[in-house]
Amino acid sequence: MTRTEEFEELRPLLFSIAYRILGGVSEAEDAVQETWLRFEASTTEPRSVKAFLSATVTRLSIDVLRSARVRRESYVGPWFPEPLLDDPYEDPERAAELADSVSMAALLLLERLSPLERAVFVLREVFDFGFPEVASAVGRSEAACRQLAVRARRHMAAGRPRFEADRREREELASRFFDALHEGDVAALRDLLAADVTLVGDGGGKAPQLARAILGADNVARLLGSVVERLSQAGVTFTPHEVNGQPGAVFHDRDGQVLHTFALDVLDGRINAVRIVINPDKLAHLGPVADAWAIDREIRARRRARDRG
Known part of the structure; x- marks a missing residue:
């Protein structure tokens, strides 16, 4: 050769x-x-x-x-x-x-x-x-x-993380999670989360991000349900996709540009971590990157209009 x-x-x-x-x-x-x-x-x-x-x-x-x-x-x-x-x-x-x-x-x-x-x-x-x-x-x-x-x-x-040994069971759990996420079903989300689940975001100061990690099944389920509902109203959609060898999803704005990724850790039949990458510098290799700040402003404007109405 x-x-x-x-x-x-x-x-x-x-x-x-x-x-x-x-x-x-x-x-x-x-x-x-x-x-x-x-x-x-x-x-x-x-x-x-x-x-x-x-x-x-x-x-x-x-x-x-x-x-x-x-x-x-x-x-x-x-x-x-x-x-x-x-x-x-x-x-x-x-x-x-x-x-x-x-x-x-x-x-x-x-x-x-x-x-x-x-x-x-x-x-x-x-x-x-x-x-x-x-x-x-x-x-x-x-x-x-x-x-x-x-x-x-x-x-x-x-x-060392010890992920779900049965890949099919892990994927089935992730599929149920993303179905519940799409429907905004907080109760179903809560049932799929470990009691001590953690949700953490990486914005690097360059995109809207969580002020701190969110802990516990109730808190994480409620936050995910409300956030995904608001994102959906702003035209954001997501597609399940393996991320770093584990179940995950890629979120896109209404123009098909990448907004952020989800990566899930599955352990003992429950999701025990949700990691979100929204720093635009870390998403450029996936395609054109969405303006997360613009989407955040749109969501806030919708909320203010609803509150006034």
Whole structure:
């Protein structure tokens, strides 16, 4: 194969590695593109193209993550990864691990690790690279990488999400949730939520967002019922779609532009977390982005007109 063909064959893997290290679609795509430029410019033929490209994209991602962490410390409100609708890398034998590792919950846990721990965990635990390959990718000894892996596993195990084992049951629960959401059926929503469910939004100060996390089945069900009703009156619709390997939905304005995404965590037959990404910077890769502030003004104007009437 030509270099271009070899690279394109491995592109899905490279993106999936970079996204799990960085938590950003645009940053991962940039890392993959820079990896191609370095591969194209290389005058030597690597013994293993996969090892060379994986190491290159990993090192680039580590460098980007180190600077990104500084920005995230000053982020306005809760920070969530950029929503990923479709993971381009597939491995039937590791499908469950791949889906769980890209979930919002898992990526937020990865944020607790150092850049090196995160890279080692992703390569070793998610993609099953051998320690010699991991050591080459991160520029550390195999012994050091084993220690990094141990620490990373310990941190991840402490808060590791354990999602619904039966994928079909999880999807059926999500379908009932979105049916109830569409109908504005607060009682039905409440029955599908865990008692300690959490609803959190990420607007980054660039879109209307919740002032704080909403806790408890009653509070979350009432809020979702009222908010979706007002959004519907403003022409907003939603389409269920897997988000970060878990049940979710994409919301659009009346012109078909992306307003925000929902991602659900399902555990023990109930939904125990709803995460909303509405920061427009994190939605641009999904298509044209809606003006959330304009929709918010329209909703407020409707409410004032109703109150006067």
